[in-house]
Amino acid sequence: MLFLTLLTALVLDSAAVDTAKVEEGFRFTTVDSVGITRVKDQNRSGTCWAFSTLGFLESEVIRIKGKEIEFAPMYVVSKTLMDRATYCVRQYLEPNFAEGGSAYDVIYCMDHYGLVPKSAMPGIRYGWTEADTLPVFTELSKVAKGYLGGLKGIKKLSPVWREGLQAIYDTYLGVCPTEFEYEGKKYTPQSWVKSLGLNADDYVSITSYTHHPFYEKFALEVPDNWRMDQMYNVPMDEMMRIIDNAISNGYTLAWAADVSEIGFTRKGIGVVPDEDHGADITGSDMAKWVGMAADKKKEELTKKPLPEKTITQEMRQRAYDNWETTDDHGMQIFGTAKDQNGKKYYMVKNSWGTVKSDYKGIWYISEAFMQYKTNDILVHKNAIPKDIRKKLGI
Numbered sequence: 001m002l003f004l005t006l007l008t009a010l011v012l013d014s015a016a017v018d019t020a021k022v023e024e025g026f027r028f029t030t031v032d033s034v035g036i037t038r039v040k041d042q043n044r045s046g047t048c049w050a051f052s053t054l055g056f057l058e059s060e061v062i063r064i065k066g067k068e069i070e071f072a073p074m075y076v077v078s079k080t081l082m083d084r085a086t087y088c089v090r091q092y093l094e095p096n097f098a099e100g101g102s103a104y105d106v107i108y109c110m111d112h113y114g115l116v117p118k119s120a121m122p123g124i125r126y127g128w129t130e131a132d133t134l135p136v137f138t139e140l141s142k143v144a145k146g147y148l149g150g151l152k153g154i155k156k157l158s159p160v161w162r163e164g165l166q167a168i169y170d171t172y173l174g175v176c177p178t179e180f181e182y183e184g185k186k187y188t189p190q191s192w193v194k195s196l197g198l199n200a201d202d203y204v205s206i207t208s209y210t211h212h213p214f215y216e217k218f219a220l221e222v223p224d225n226w227r228m229d230q231m232y233n234v235p236m237d238e239m240m241r242i243i244d245n246a247i248s249n250g251y252t253l254a255w256a257a258d259v260s261e262i263g264f265t266r267k268g269i270g271v272v273p274d275e276d277h278g279a280d281i282t283g284s285d286m287a288k289w290v291g292m293a294a295d296k297k298k299e300e301l302t303k304k305p306l307p308e309k310t311i312t313q314e315m316r317q318r319a320y321d322n323w324e325t326t327d328d329h330g331m332q333i334f335g336t337a338k339d340q341n342g343k344k345y346y347m348v349k350n351s352w353g354t355v356k357s358d359y360k361g362i363w364y365i366s367e368a369f370m371q372y373k374t375n376d377i378l379v380h381k382n383a384i385p386k387d388i389r390k391k392l393g394i
Contacts, residue, residue: 024304026269026339028364033335033347034252035062037070039361041353043134046099046141049224049256050076051351052330053106053378056254057115057198059334060380063250064197074123074135074173075116075189078166080105085148085165087226093152096223097145099137103254103330103378104205104229111200113176114189120180123173140172204384204394205231207376208239210317215391220376222327231376232392236313240371243333243346246383253333254378255348258325261373262298263308263366268357270348270365272308272372273301281306305339311371319372327375337364346370 037058042051054071061069080101088097109115124133126140147165151157170176179188187195212218212233219228234242246253263271274281275297279289282300289297309315319325335347345364354361381394 026305026364028337028339028345028359030347031336031338031344032247034247034250035059036252036332036334036349037062037068039349039354040073040351041134042073042351043136043353045077045135045137047073047077047101047135047137048330048351049101049103050080050106052332052349053103053254054115055332055349055351056103056252056378057106057110059252059332060198061196069196070118072116072118072121072123075113075121075176076106076109077123078169078173078176079109079113081144081169082162082166083108084226085144086162088148089151089157089161093148095226097148098223099141100224100327102224102227102229103256103376104225104227106254107200107203107378108227110193110198114191114193115198116177116180116189116192117182120177120182121174125174126172140168143172144168202380202382203378204381205229205376205378206234206239206242206384207231208234208236208313208316208374209320210313211321222375224327232394234388234392236311236316236371238388239374239377240367242379242384242388243370243377244336245385246379247333247336249383251380251383253383255331255333256327256375256377257329257331258319258327258373258375259329260326261369262294263302263369264373265298265302266352266356267302268359268363269302270363270369270373271302271306272311272366272368273306274309275301277307305341305343308366308368309372311368316372325373325375331363333365333377339364343367 037055040051040055042048050073054073054076058069058071061067085097088095124135127133144165147168151161179186182192207220214233214235217230217232219225220231243253262275263273278297278301279286284300331351332349333346334349337345337347339345344367348363348365350361350363352361357363381389384394
């Protein structure tokens with residue numbers, strides 16, 4: 001417990017707001033938090049799903065073993081993209097082959113291929129200098145997509161096409177180890193996962209939409225859920241209860257969300273401002289507001305606490321059905337906070353490094369944003385309230 005307390009204190013200190021740097025600012029006070037590992041940087045790669053879910057599992061190791069570790073994201077990326085390529089080929093290359101994925105991809109990898117520490121597979125082999133340590137997938141993605149595209153139109157595939165594609169990932173990301181040494185002991189990826197106390201069967205995905213029955217499972221229809229992960233469907237209020245119950249009981253959550261909204265900023269804030277009354281809530285002249293550029297409106301609506309929309313289940317569904325809510329980004333929920341007005345926010349660890357936000361890589365997400373723009377969450381089944389687990393048959 002002492003380790004967890006110290007780690008949490010360090011995390012909160014690193015995430016603390018420097019009020020001098022926030023002009024009108026949001027000022028946050030932590031209410032509850034769970035231990036997390038350091039903020040990583042996915043850089044120019046579409047691998048947030050790997051970084052966020054591995055961060056979630058790193059917190060699980062803290063919870064289970066009381067120790068801090070760091071997983072190798074590119075091991076999961078290599079395994080997952082090879083599986084996704086195989087899926088696309090079996091579908092005659094009709095589905096989109098992309099870098100994106102879901103939290104379930106990491107759980108699937110852990111279950112079928114194991115995981116490895118960062119030290120066993122650093123994952124970067126293409127930098128010009130030793131300082132080039134962050135992922136850049138611009139070239140890798142074009143090369144991999146070009147390779148797959150070259151298969152289209154072939155009447156009969158050779159049995160070794162996967163080896164050619166794997167060689168591309170091995171060249172850029174390094175070869176996935178089948179055995180490695182960690183803290184003086186030899187492991188396979190599978191035996192290392194077992195030594196950490198992680199079990200893929202303990203983790204479930206939760207979502208909340210009305211086009212499928214509540215308390216049943218379905219595969220959420222978004223492109224990156226290409227493995228067709230079966231998620232439990234619950235009402236929005238119960239989804240929020242699950243998040244709150246997890247945090248208050250020492251669990252974090254992997255979070256898939258839409259971050260393309262006007263209220264999600266690069267500075268570390270996620271809110272749902274009432275755009276329809278933007279002039280009123282910001283105190284702007286209506287004529288000036290109407291003619292204001294979109295980026296300026298965003299700045300005005302997100303620079304301090306303002307009234308937000310009241311979110312309903314119907315609004316969630318409508319935004320999903322009309323393509324307003326998209327499957328954009330994966331992060332890790334690990335705590336709650338309140339602003340200077342006593343309003344509740346969720347503390348979220350991002351994977352965009354520590355210098356791109358006002359809070360050193362931590363985002364503060366309002367309840368309204370969490371209700372409105374959550375696609376799905378991944379959580380340990382024991383973190384779900386007992387009454388909801390009973391409804392789900394877990």
